[in-house]
Amino acid sequence: MDLIAQYWPFVAGLMVTGVVSGIAAGLLGIGGGAIIVPALGTALSVMGYDSDVVQHVAVGTSLAIIIPTGIVSARSHYKRGALDVATLRLWVPFIVAGTFIGGLVAGFFSGDVLRVVFAVMAFLIAANIVFGFQTKVMGHLHGSAVTHRISASVVGFISALMGIGGGSLSVPTLVAFGASMHAAVGTSAAIGVAIAVSGTLGFVLSGWGVAGLPPLSLGYVNLVALALVAVLAALCAPLGAALAHRLNQQTLKYVFAGFLVLVGLNMVWKVLAG
Template identity: 45%
Template sequence: MDLLTQYGPLLVALALAGAAAGLAAGLFGIGGGAIIVPVLYFLFDAMGYSETAMHVAVSTSLATIILTSARSVMAHNRHGAVDWSIIRSWAPWIVLGALIGMALTGFLSKRALLGIFGSLAFLLSAQLFFGRPTWRIAEEMPKGALRAGLGTGIGALSALMGIGGGTFGVSLMTLYGRPIHKAVATAAGWGVAIGLPSAIVAVIIGWGEEGLPPFSLGHVNLAAFALISLFTVTMAPVGASLAHKLDAARLRRLFAILLALVAARMLWKAIGL
């Protein structure tokens, strides 16, 4: 009973975070990490693991994205919305970027990671709020050196933030002429290319580090990974199904406001206020 009293609120918070992240990943294609990272950071920070909280939050979020992404892309594929040629051709560069980004986290302080997450989250919230699927740069996805550079950049930034490829991928694909539903469905598949290599590197660089939360394997917290994954893989298909039935524009704007508030709080913590 004492254990339930002590850890009950934590378990409920992780379950709610997982459910919300799964819905967001399936419905918006923005990646559940935008929800999971702040929740895990504030939870571990409140538990007294301040110095490692952000590293563990980012790494654990990336680990959960593996299952969420796989589940979400399969659900979208049943609607015939996934462009597998884009996933295959971009995956090598995204993997390379994810490896670079996660390796960099080993050299960054918690304040640096908080600052990176908060700054990029503000930009993403602005894009979600003001962006329009009708905006176009070109009608075909980039190839050659441009694809390599953009793919590597998406992988690196996603790993540094602890988010899936959908967050940047949906914006990129719509700018290059892909319909919003196909962009959401296809970008969901980039999460595996980001999450799997990042999680492996996170275990390695955090191995043996002191001050980690209980049940951590390197920088990946296994307890949080298991509980959040359970709820994200359950809710991601629900979000994917809703994405094909609803006009999500208003929900996207509401989520953008929430993300901006979270970003402000993360930056507040980064500057030590």
């Protein structure tokens, strides 16, 4: 009974995280990592784990959770005709390479470095969504396969360090290249699966044998959190996808931007408080 009393808040928190991240995955075309990473990191910190290990486990586990969530979300968007298969094929090989490298090198960075990367990128992405500077800079390059490949590699690398499915980066990039918001969200959900698979492998390898990890962890991927959050997130992703197609594109953009600002502020607070 004492063991149950000790862990039930952690389990309950993970279940709520799964529901919210699943809806976010379908709604915004993200893997839910922007919710999972801070939520899981907070839960592990409360349980007394070292701050550096906490952030790495939160990021690595988030990537693993995104795999089933992204598959369900992408399938829902595909049924609605909002998934660009040609763009997906162009992006996947390069995004896989960038993500794998990011997952491997993440082990060399401290937890606070990963938090700062997360926060800075969240603010930049939100500003880009509101002011559209990426479209002005890259819009004329939408027909260049080389630009797509370079973008995919960069998105993959940064996504691995943030522990996200890449939607925060790939959605505005695809919009800049001329895709509609709905098509960008749907295609991004599928791209997130490739990011998650490659990034998870990188975090398993970079965290293998590291001391102080939570029980039942493979490298920086915790299997307990993976099971609890992944199931609920995958079940709830279609709800978010259905909601996304009820909103107009402008509303969806501002929801996305506001969400990222809140997440970035949360990460800044964690760094300063630490």
